Amino acid sequence: MTDIVILGAKGRMGTMLINRTLADESLNLVGACERKGHADGLNYECAVSDCLEELLPNVPGAVIIDFTAPEASVTMAKTAAKHGNPAVIGTTGLNPEQQAELAESAKKTPIFWAPNMSVGVNVLLKIMPLLVQALGDSYDMEVVETHHRMKKDSPSGTALKLAQVLAEARGWVYDDVKKHCRDGIIGERPQKEIGVQTLRGGDVVGEHTMFFFGPGERIEVTHRAHSRETFAAGALRAAKWLARQKPGKLYSMADIF
CATH class of the missing domain: 3.40.50.720 (NAD(P)-binding Rossmann-like Domain)
Incomplete structure (x- = not known):
């Protein structure tokens, strides 16, 4: 015991x-x-x-x-x-x-x-590098996270960890490629960039989506926590x-x- x-x-x-x-x-x-x-x-x-x-x-x-x-x-x-x-x-x-x-x-x-x-999130952390490597460099990677309005930190620790894993799978240093906010005339999106965007509202327990934007297609991998x-x-x-x-x-x- x-x-x-x-x-x-x-x-x-x-x-x-x-x-x-x-x-x-x-x-x-x-x-x-x-x-x-x-x-x-x-x-x-x-x-x-x-x-x-x-x-x-x-x-x-x-x-x-x-x-x-x-x-x-x-x-x-x-x-x-x-x-x-x-x-x-x-x-x-x-x-x-x-x-x-x-x-x-x-x-x-x-x-x-x-x-x-979450067991599910931690399984994703292990398998996402395989997807990144299989897709190759022609896919742009982004992360969007949503949490309840009372959450104090942004982006969420989970979103940061997911984005770091994506960066590592490409051989990138996360701090060199992260983009936590976009505003104004920012120009074209660099290929070597990972955006992490934050939504806050209501009583959402936690939702994280990883986007892979490729030529002629898009892959989305989402984890939703229904309960704490x-x-x-x-x-x-x-x-x-x-x-x-x-x-x-x-x-x-x-x-x-």
Whole structure:
């Protein structure tokens, strides 16, 4: 049985993670944590706290699951490393420096980070390079992502990862070819470019489409998340796997596959 601690326990993802953990006989909810002054009302039969530093000594070895915010996730990883607790992170919007900090913490305790916990999205990340290489250089590649109006980062972490994979499959450096916004008289589209465009509105859980515009035809590959449950399921799957791993690298869904 895998012991689980949920961070951001009152949030939409936190609540879903707790419910799925309680419903899974192979998991044991041992802790629920919220921000300072926000732990009131967490009525679960486990340790409840608004301070992870104080909670972790009471739950040695428990896997922390965190879908909060970049700065909070980086701080959490350092705390997890200090106490030797593995941690699964589904937070998006981490910059390269923050990702490097996670990798540093991962040298001391098993840390898993994925910008998208969906099994379907991570399968796409593995197979899209095959499509890119098969189509060849005559196809223009673009990515469009749509999320709910409350999402704070743009483009989404998933859209960035998908676009990076497309660029790598062409042998390009993503930062050299990315185009996150087009406005005004911009001239013809360069061949060596990948556009990533963002839509925001309503309660859309998450939708990503990769376009391949070729001579006389167009290919579209779309992934739609119908419910946040797909992310919760992926995170719990990762937690079960991570509990058996050793520190030394920042793990991802590719490692599970």
